[in-house]
Amino acid sequence: MKKPNLILSHCFILLFVSNLFSQSLAEKLGYEKNAKLLIVHADDIGVSHSVNSATIKAFEQSGISSASIMVPCPWFPEIAAYAKQNTQYDFGLHLTLTAEWKNYRWGGVLSAKEIPSLLDDKGFFYATAEEVALKADPKEVEMEIRAQVDRAIAFGVKPTHLDSHMGSLFSTPDLFQVYLKVGASYNIPVFIPLNAVKSYPQLLPLIDKDLIAVDNFYMMESNRSNDEWTAFYKNIVENLSPGLNEIIVHLAINDREMQAVTIDHPDFGSAWRQNDLNTVLSSEFKAALKKNNIRLITWKQIMDLNK
């Protein structure tokens, strides 16, 4: 009867070893195997003082767990100084190749002569990801986004992750490869939203199986009325799947500055962003996270797995 026992014990060992290798991300982070992990993430930091102060408020009142900074924007120095002083908060970089607003625009960190394929005739980034897809030379994109990472680091920011403003870096396989390459070369995790990327089969084969991807990402939709806001996000939280999830919010104070930045553009406009801020700060949203046993995590926790 020894043989079966031996087999059984071998089985146990195999099971143990295979279990070790197939640990879920949640387990690797110290949570239960099927934990619902969630990053509540604010975008577009550095665009304006309004966005910076809303983001700081959201961090300090535990409304978000992570945020990403746009290095080429006018208010970058303000948020960089804050991030340098407040390393308890999770700041990544919102790699930027577009400048979408009407009267308030920016160009690259590099000079116009270094990145001619990324700029319009006024020296600003193009307004849309479609134009980037059509016109950007991937070599110039790589130089520019490396310059953005280097500039953030020079200002004392320690980026916990990289993502892509308006998804420009997902707009062609070549740009997506640049994005993955730059993340790998700095050893900084990159945001890859599997539920969105699945619609672009040409991107999927480029994603190395060792990369930690976000299973589901969520964002506010157009044409929602103010009073639907909290219900929209609460519904996401109540139906969250186990695995890695990210809700992307766009925070600002609805003030004169932000109204002028987003003029003629109600989607992602000033009121929209104030609604997002109100929601993440609301007791209703926070209670939903708690009630649904959501594990709020940061990108730094993910980055630290690579150490």
Add this chain to the structure above:
Amino acid sequence: MKKPNLILSHCFILLFVSNLFSQSLAEKLGYEKNAKLLIVHADDIGVSHSVNSATIKAFEQSGISSASIMVPCPWFPEIAAYAKQNTQYDFGLHLTLTAEWKNYRWGGVLSAKEIPSLLDDKGFFYATAEEVALKADPKEVEMEIRAQVDRAIAFGVKPTHLDSHMGSLFSTPDLFQVYLKVGASYNIPVFIPLNAVKSYPQLLPLIDKDLIAVDNFYMMESNRSNDEWTAFYKNIVENLSPGLNEIIVHLAINDREMQAVTIDHPDFGSAWRQNDLNTVLSSEFKAALKKNNIRLITWKQIMDLNK
């Protein structure tokens, strides 16, 4: 008795001719010889949305007669679009070689590689005119300020005059020569405040006698309390001399954006600028201009004399 008559008539002719050549600026502009000419001028346009909207308000409510735009600043596109559409208002260029605020800064129109002597290690302009005086290569200054003029023109602005942010271009004879040269080459009048320049005897010989200079310029002083504001400016108006005068005001709405721009700097700060706005819009200030028979003029009137 013919001879004396002939002499007399010759004298009249000579008097008439000499009078023609010695016409005062006021007369050339169509005013009485000893008119008190005044430009009420707003600086720093383009720095922020707050400054832009205060300036537009001041133009539209006849609080100012002229203003000058900072081309390298983040909100330049907003005011350039307005200036292009509203040619009835007098916009010049506030040539910019400094970026004085703590968390909100800018570099040049040209790239860091083209103007290394003008930028700090972060790629921003220096904070003070003293640093510009010490470090700026006049050749790079000339390239940069020409690029500012060219960029303004490319955006549809038709500059009526040039002046110098924080007086950087008055800080050395070499830079002052660059300023005069660039103004002459574009045929745009430059602001030369004689009462201030007199303290710098090395600049005086550089001023061609044909240039139209401002006899007296005035600006708010430090350490004034809010309730002294209107009296300070009213006193200037009541004691104005005949000739060309300019009052330089710094306008903004005292809002969250402007408070953040000017953080830790009460002089020329957000409240200061709101005080300036309140003053130029006040009926008290406007009544003082009227009562003292002040001729409010624009730089465009001066520029048009050269046509």
